[in-house]
Amino acid sequence: MLEITPIIPEIGLIILAAIILIIDLIYQKRQSRLLGWLTVTGLAVIAVVTVTVAYPPMTPVLVYGGMLRFDQAGFLFTIIFLVGAAITSMFALEHDALSARGEFYILLLIATLGMCLMSVSADMIMLYLAIETTSIPLFVMAGFITRDQKSVEAGIKYLLFGAMSSTVMVYGFSLLYGFSGTTQLYALADSITNSAVPLLPVIMAMMLVLVGFAFKISAVPFHFWAPDVYEGSPTPVAGFLSTASKAAGFAVLLRVFLIGFPGELTPVWTMLVAILATASMFLGNLLALAQKNIKRLLAYSSIAQAGYILIGVASNSAFGTSGAIYYLAAYLFTNLAAFGVVTIVSRVVGSDEISAYAGLSRRSPALALAMLVAILSLGGIPPFAGFVGKLLVFAAAIEKNLLWLAIVGIINSIVALYYYLVVLKVIYAYRSEDEGKPLSVPPTWATAVGICIFGVILLGVVIAPLYDWSGQAAHILLAFR
Numbered sequence: 001m002l003e004i005t006p007i008i009p010e011i012g013l014i015i016l017a018a019i020i021l022i023i024d025l026i027y028q029k030r031q032s033r034l035l036g037w038l039t040v041t042g043l044a045v046i047a048v049v050t051v052t053v054a055y056p057p058m059t060p061v062l063v064y065g066g067m068l069r070f071d072q073a074g075f076l077f078t079i080i081f082l083v084g085a086a087i088t089s090m091f092a093l094e095h096d097a098l099s100a101r102g103e104f105y106i107l108l109l110i111a112t113l114g115m116c117l118m119s120v121s122a123d124m125i126m127l128y129l130a131i132e133t134t135s136i137p138l139f140v141m142a143g144f145i146t147r148d149q150k151s152v153e154a155g156i157k158y159l160l161f162g163a164m165s166s167t168v169m170v171y172g173f174s175l176l177y178g179f180s181g182t183t184q185l186y187a188l189a190d191s192i193t194n195s196a197v198p199l200l201p202v203i204m205a206m207m208l209v210l211v212g213f214a215f216k217i218s219a220v221p222f223h224f225w226a227p228d229v230y231e232g233s234p235t236p237v238a239g240f241l242s243t244a245s246k247a248a249g250f251a252v253l254l255r256v257f258l259i260g261f262p263g264e265l266t267p268v269w270t271m272l273v274a275i276l277a278t279a280s281m282f283l284g285n286l287l288a289l290a291q292k293n294i295k296r297l298l299a300y301s302s303i304a305q306a307g308y309i310l311i312g313v314a315s316n317s318a319f320g321t322s323g324a325i326y327y328l329a330a331y332l333f334t335n336l337a338a339f340g341v342v343t344i345v346s347r348v349v350g351s352d353e354i355s356a357y358a359g360l361s362r363r364s365p366a367l368a369l370a371m372l373v374a375i376l377s378l379g380g381i382p383p384f385a386g387f388v389g390k391l392l393v394f395a396a397a398i399e400k401n402l403l404w405l406a407i408v409g410i411i412n413s414i415v416a417l418y419y420y421l422v423v424l425k426v427i428y429a430y431r432s433e434d435e436g437k438p439l440s441v442p443p444t445w446a447t448a449v450g451i452c453i454f455g456v457i458l459l460g461v462v463i464a465p466l467y468d469w470s471g472q473a474a475h476i477l478l479a480f481r
Contacts, residue, residue, distance in 0.1 A: 006063050006070035008054040009078050009116050012046035017109040024102025036093035039105040043086040043112075047079060060476055066184050067126040073325075073473035074120035077251040080329055081119070084244035085112040087336050090448035091236035091343050097145045098234060104144060107137040108240070115248040119255075124173045124183040127252060131169075131212070134248060135162050138241065142233040154232025161215065161225040169212025175205035176260075188260040203268055206261055210272060213256070216249030219310065220279040223303045230299035235346060238295060239339030242302045247328045250309060254321060257313070258477050266316060274314040274405050280307030281412040288419045294342055295352050297419060298335070301378060304416060305331055311409050312393035315400045321474035323392030326459075326467055330377070330385030333455030338374040340449040341367055348439050354423060359432030363439040368427050370449050377456045379420045380413050385459035392467075 004011070019042070020035055027034065060071035068074075085108055092098040092105070114134030121127035139162060143155015177183055179202060180191035192202060211222060218226040230238040261269050284304030291297040309331075312324030342352065344367060349356045361368035377386035390413060397406040441449075459466060 003063060005054050006056075006061070006068055006120065009046055009050045009082065010113055012042070012049065013109050013113040013116070016042040016046065017106045017113075020102055020105050020109070024106075033093060033099060035102045035105055036089055036099055039089040039109070040086050040093070043082055043089065043109075047082040047086070050075070050078060050082070062122055062186070066186075067123045068117075068120045069122035069186070070120065071473075071476045072469070073251070073255065073477050074116075076325060076469055076473045077119035077247060078116045080247050080332055081112050081115040081244050084240060084247070084332050084336065085109070087340075087448050087451060088236050088240040088244075090444055090451075091239065091336075091340055092234075093444045094347075094442045095234060095236060095343065096347075097148075098236065101144075104141065107141050107144075111137040111141070111240075112244070115244060115251075118248045119251040121252070121255075122185050124177065124185065127185070127256070128166075128170055128173060131216075131252070132166065134245070135166065138162075138237075138245060141237045142229055142241070144237065145234055148232070150232035151234065152232075154229045157225055157232075158229045165212050165215035165222065168208050172205045172208030172210075172212070175201070175208065179205065185256060185260050189262050193263070199264065202261075202265065206257075206265065206269060207272070209256065210253075210269070210276075213249055213253040214276060217246050217253065217306045217309075218299075218303050219276045219306045220283045220303065223280065223283070223306075226303060227296045227299040230302070231293060231295045231352070235295065235339055235343040235352075238298075239336050239343075242298065242339070243332045243335050246302070246306065247332065250313070250324060250328055254313060254324065254477060258316070258321070270314050270316050273310050274402065277307045277310035277314055277405065278408050280304060280310065281408060282307075285412050285415045285419075288416070291419070292354055293352050294354050294357070294423070297354065297423070298338060298342070301416065301419075302335065304412060305335075305378070307412070308390060308393055308409055311397050311402075311405055314405060315393070315396040315402060317396060317400055318471065318474040318478050319399055320393065320396030321477060322467065322470040323389070323396045325470035325473055326392055327389030329466055329470070330389040330456070330459050333452045333459065334374050334377040334384075334386055337370055337449055337452035337456060338378065340445065340452060341371045341374065344441055344445050344449075345439070354426055355430075357423065357426045358430035360427045360439070363432075363437060364441060366446075367439065367441060367449070370453050371427060372424060373453050373456055375420045375424055377460070379417045381417075383457070383460045385456045388460055388463055 056075045098104045117130035139159040142158045143152045145151040179197040182191045215222040284300045288300035309324050309327050312320040377384035380387045380390040394406045
């Protein structure tokens with residue numbers, strides 16, 4: 001049973017994908033909504049079973065020859081991925097180009113499977129396979145609407161840049177294997193030390209690995225794919241890329257760097273991460289100021305948000321790690337809510353321009369309120385989840401004497417408030433010729449946005465449960481260095 005329990009989520013996702021495939025072949029799009037609801041229900045069941053049956057022991061366990069590690073960090077990230085996939089499925093339910101396509105839901109499930117494996121991988125070979133299992137379906141999902149030139153362009157760009165970053169990353173893995181003689185992440189540090197490899201080659205290999213991870217989280221200077229891909233992708237896919245995919249990138253970044261590069265390598269990688277954080281915050285926020293398209297604005301905002309989370313990683317402490325994990329959970333609900341509103345407005349108005357949101361507060365007060373909550377949470381305004389996430393990572397930086405990094409984060413948070421408030425000004429202050437026409441919101445989408453907003457408020461007010469879980473996950477990651 002011990003061999004099966006750690007992979008219950010992965011087994012569930014494979015079974016669910018097979019069921020979706022069979023039903024899609026039987027009904028052949030005659031029951032378009034059935035596939036979506038089956039995906040949502042299946043993901044919810046998998047999440048419940050994972051929480052009740054597959055909760056990890058207090059002492060982590062290496063399984064399958066050391067390929068996977070059954071611990072609380074992987075468990076918590078798995079729940080984040082399942083929740084993100086379920087909410088994305090709800091948004092896809094009413095999307096004209098996605099709802100009747102069984103292959104879309106299968107790709108979503110396979111990508112989620114890869115993310116779950118990424119979060120528990122304890123071996124470089126397993127990690128690379130998991131990353132590719134995640135990436136390939138995401139490439140297809142980004143370019144899923146083949147009749148839309150922007151979607152096809154987004155898929156091709158994502159594929160080309162993703163292939164390049166994966167190549168660089170796997171070359172870094174190969175160098176680390178050559179230096180250490182092992183692919184096991186938890187034996188990597190000792191093996192490199194015992195091999196007496198000079199520091200400089202190890203740093204070069206570490207930087208190559210960091211390139212691949214930085215691409216996954218869209219950190220500067222490996223961010224260039226994000227604006228075009230977010231704009232061209234189907235909006236539910238863009239939301240999934242900006243949240244669950246980013247969380248998967250941070251899951252492997254935390255595990256590999258906290259475990260694989262301790263000791264004298266720690267000051268090097270923490271400074272590199274701090275530089276990435278600073279560049280991501282400044283560039284993301286400054287370029288967002290000039291955006292007229294809401295999806296591109298959220299893309300640059302996502303780059304800046306990656307910078308804030310990297311502050312927690314650069315702190316290299318249990319406090320910073322738990323803050324980063326909390327931030328990722330808060331960001332999941334926040335950004336999915338924002339992209340959910342964009343999905344609804346785009347369907348009705350037919351535009352992703354910020355100017356199209358004029359009069360939204362009069363056409364749909366509830367939808368405008370949802371966007372208000374999401375925007376304020378992204379800006380780090382209490383009592384929403386984004387405020388708690390920022391507070392934790394900034395406090396972690398101060399605790400580790402990285403006061404300058406915390407100040408950079410605070411300055412950028414203030415800058416970001418400008419373009420966030422511009423969106424709210426358009427929603428609440430600008431007038432529109434169509435503001436007298438109520439904007440209808442399908443019940444499924446209203447429920448999905450409602451769940452996200454509930455999560456944003458809950459994590460901003462009831463902090464202790466998730467903070468305790470993220471703290472336990474952080475201690476587990478740091479205890480075995």
